[in-house]
Amino acid sequence: MTETIKTGQMQMIPINLIDVLNPRERNKRVFEEIVTNIQTIGLKKPITVTPRSTPDGTDRYLLVCGEGRMKAFHALGETTIPALVIEVSDENAFIMSLTENIARLSGVNYLFRFNVNYPGRFLLKIMGYFFTRCFFR
Template sequence: MTKRQGHRIAMIPIARITVLNTRARNKRQHKEIVDNIEAIGLKRPIKVSRYIEDGVERYGLICGEGRLDALRMLGETEAPAFVVNSSETECLVMSLVENIARRQHRPIDLMGEIGSLHKRGYTDVEIGRKIGVSASWVNMITVLLDRGEEKLVAAVETGLIPVSFAIDIARAESSEAQDILTEACAAGKIKGKKVGILRRLLDRRMRTTAVRDNRLGGKRGKSRRLTITDLMQIYQREADKQRLIAKKSDFTHAKLLFLVEALKDVLSDEGFVTLLRAEHLETMPRALAKRIAGEAA
């Protein structure tokens, strides 16, 4: 038995190892692991936690389920392992963090691990600190899971949409909005900030429709389901509206500048100012007066 990185390494019976946090694996990749171990042996020991149950020494697996399964498939009865002394709870948490910290993992696995830590009572801040992400991001994941958004979770699991899109879509107020946004994301029609913009537009559209129907004394016949084309048209109309607002804003700003300059010129004429006072027209809106005074300064 040797020591490495503060843990002792031992050959332990595979039959006494319990997998506390199992997860699904890619069969092709796992077959490569099995073939590699068969050819050159196990290069990296698994990690386990030692505990006693009914007077028998047993081990909880922290890291290395794929390697352990490969050894079983190859008929091995013992496995080299780093052995640590931790409680079952600590062991499970270490296993979850090990899985999350992997460079390559499926998004659905990441969501599942975060959900498991959340169920065990860890706060968003604690989970974020353990896996190196922000607490707000962890909160978005837990909200998605707590809401039971099966369709969105399935879309993430199958790789149709990224986790970040699913989180944004889950905030939509209706299932119809969620469905059309998911379809558009999966088709590659929208991405990035467009997801959030369209979600807000759809929510506002559906709230307005609901209010109008209620005022008419009840809902009308079932409306046609939105399509991806409809969604893109909604986005384009909103974009055109925003561009028009920007143009109007620029035009109004230009008119205001012209007015300020014109008033500065006429107010510099003492005779004109005297005439305004005689006609009791010397006052002007406070905001305009401040603007003129500021420009003059």
């Protein structure tokens, strides 16, 4: 990963223009909690997407982080969602997506126990994680 990630801009993105890069299923109870949380207090963190054009020239987006939030927004009847739009390659978008999933499932500390210079560390910092004695988001 030698690419420079360009700082993103916040935009309202139509949900129907977002393709999921790394789809996953979550249990129904967890999904319902996400929906209820967003319905009650709103979206605390925007999703992250990267722009792509289709062969016919249509502008679309690849979802990098936030599939659960996006699906919950859609379930609530929303047609657009706040998104941080960044420009990254497909490879780096996939790495960021996996890094987010690992951080959520295992805790960020797990990533750094074995190698403090893990290449995803930079991506985690961009996504709001900070390397200190503990990780706070």
